[in-house]
Amino acid sequence: MKNYRHIFFDLDRTLWDFDAAAEVAFEMIYDQYNLKALGIPSAHEFHEIYHPINAKMWELYREDKITKEFLCRERFVQPLAVYDIHDVELADNLGRDYEYHSPRIIRLIPGTMELLDYLKPKYHLHLITNGFQEIQHTKLGGSGMEPYFDTLTVSEEVGVKKPNPEIFRFALRKANATAEESIMIGDEMEVDIDGARAAGIDQIFFNAAGTAHEGSTTYEVKSLLDIKEIL
Numbered sequence: 001m002k003n004y005r006h007i008f009f010d011l012d013r014t015l016w017d018f019d020a021a022a023e024v025a026f027e028m029i030y031d032q033y034n035l036k037a038l039g040i041p042s043a044h045e046f047h048e049i050y051h052p053i054n055a056k057m058w059e060l061y062r063e064d065k066i067t068k069e070f071l072c073r074e075r076f077v078q079p080l081a082v083y084d085i086h087d088v089e090l091a092d093n094l095g096r097d098y099e100y101h102s103p104r105i106i107r108l109i110p111g112t113m114e115l116l117d118y119l120k121p122k123y124h125l126h127l128i129t130n131g132f133q134e135i136q137h138t139k140l141g142g143s144g145m146e147p148y149f150d151t152l153t154v155s156e157e158v159g160v161k162k163p164n165p166e167i168f169r170f171a172l173r174k175a176n177a178t179a180e181e182s183i184m185i186g187d188e189m190e191v192d193i194d195g196a197r198a199a200g201i202d203q204i205f206f207n208a209a210g211t212a213h214e215g216s217t218t219y220e221v222k223s224l225l226d227i228k229e230i231l
Helices: 018-032 043-062 068-082 088-104 112-119 133-143 165-175 189-198 224-229
Strands: 006-009 124-129 151-154 182-186 202-206 219-221
Touching (some): 018 043, 018 088, 043 068, 112 224, 124 165, 189 202
């Protein structure tokens, strides 16, 4: 095993339970805007319709095919249209309030704090994320994770997004680290693992669902705490 000194983490769905926080945020905006009166049966159903649309918007955003502003609006415009609601102002309000609430609803992947406590005395810890800068800082501050990390690299500051290897190289320079002494931990094969490999960085694929995949990775785990057996 290599003598790793620097560990780079993805944030959403690796340490931060993005989907659990989103569910609660949807309940809040559903009640706030009385969406039931507009014909939307439940916050859960609305979130289920939103989820694949949001995933597609993020895919387009990673590929630089849409802007941040378009993503934030359209990911609510399209779910509302399913219920024949065509109200751009409502979509903008939902997006704004969702972005306010979701990073303040603290939901972490099981084992997150135990793993960080275990790793912090031994390694330099860093984050690389495609999320929006202001939102990711809010998550880190509110959750208590911020003191564990030496650096945070956000795609907005770099100008490119994972899996572009340049964001990984930028993060290495920011951390004063080399690829050879670093390892990347993330939950998305194409975004985190393939991108890190392209930058010459070893990887740990956090595959909680045990999803079959064709990509290769240095290590693979189903639980965050399994990483303690590797590092």
